[in-house]
Amino acid sequence: MAAENATAIVIRAVPFSETSSVVTLFTRECGKLRALAKGAWRPKSAFDAALDLLSTCQVLVFRKHSDSLDVLAEARLENRFRMGTSLAAFHAGMYVAELLDALTADGDPQPELFDAAQKILLELSCFCGPLEQVRARIISFELEVLRIVGHSPTLLRCAECQTRIELTPRTAFAMLDGGTLCPKCRRGKRSVVSVSADALASLRVLAHSATAWQTIVLGDSVFTELRAIMSTYLAYVVGRRLKLAALLLSPSRGAVH
Ligand SMILES: [Zn+2]
Incomplete structure (x- = not known):
């Protein structure tokens, strides 16, 4: 099991058990991956707001080589997606996440695509235009x-x-x-x-x-x-x-x- 550091955009998060979450991350270094974030829903979670949808964060992930889920060890928030006055900008951000998920395969790094996604999410965050x-x-x-x-x-x-x-x-x-x-x-x-x-x-x-x-x-x-x-x-x-x-x-x- 290898540990990897990566810059990640949170493109999906679903509850797993009472307090944990399975997050789909589109990372610049490792491509798309799905990881178990243990205790993500606990009040004092170590992940804090880093795993909010559309956030960009620095993550440390233990990669599994079998079919089982990767395990997220750390997530440090870099940019949180915030809604400004434009509901359309929020919808567009959600659509960006769906598009990234649909167009990428697991474990296939596409740094140019990552950079383009990070740029538009920064532009849409807090958008009031x-x-x-x-x-x-x-x-x-x-x-x-x-x-x-x-x-x-x-x-x-x-x-x-x-x-x-x-x-x-x-x-x-x-x-x-x-x-x-x-x-x-x-x-x-x-x-x-x-x-x-x-x-x-x-x-x-x-x-x-x-x-x-x-x-x-x-x-x-x-x-x-x-x-x-x-x-x-x-x-x-x-x-x-x-x-x-x-x-x-x-x-x-x-x-x-
Ligand atoms: Zn022709």
């Missing part, structure tokens, strides 16, 4: 994650023949082929949706610039269209629909006080 920014930020994160895991949708060229795709009122977007299709290649393809020029232009901007989410204006209809595309595309990549994707569509324009 407008709903539009949260909406754009989560789409930019989805595009970034898809790039990191090797499933970037093509947005500028035909996914099949590589012809450049000019912006026209409607463009074919193929879920199975991984992006836009020219009219010639579109024929006979399955799982193809039609994307508006505004939605495709927004996707291109968000995929191209890491900071565009701060200023881009996504109208309600374009946002709804983008959510349908991203959720469906991710469902093809992951193999199932992500449950919390529906939360991103909720009209949580109101602030939380």
Whole structure:
């Protein structure tokens, strides 16, 4: 049984017995792991707030080599996810955790993905900005994650023949082929949706610039269209629909006080 130090994001926590918890951690060094946190629910737990959902913490884990759970020996809080005035930002944070869980395998380190996740969680924590920014930020994160895991949708060229795709009122977007299709290649393809020029232009901007989410204006209809595309595309990549994707569509324009 080897002891490992790692930086971890808490992406899931379920009770185990009266006082313990099984936490799913996405760590920078060891990838995703599930560990037993003994006594996590005790009033004076050694883990304190380090195991709150979406927290980043430094952990010491005893790794088991069989199918049994790893054991969490220590967890020291580094950043706690706090809700600001934006309910949408909290929902987005929960969705980030589900996305990380769905896109990663146990014990497969992906430091670039970890860094991207840590960055967005820091931005969403205590977030008090407008709903539009949260909406754009989560789409930019989805595009970034898809790039990191090797499933970037093509947005500028035909996914099949590589012809450049000019912006026209409607463009074919193929879920199975991984992006836009020219009219010639579109024929006979399955799982193809039609994307508006505004939605495709927004996707291109968000995929191209890491900071565009701060200023881009996504109208309600374009946002709804983008959510349908991203959720469906991710469902093809992951193999199932992500449950919390529906939360991103909720009209949580109101602030939380
Ligand atoms: Zn083509």
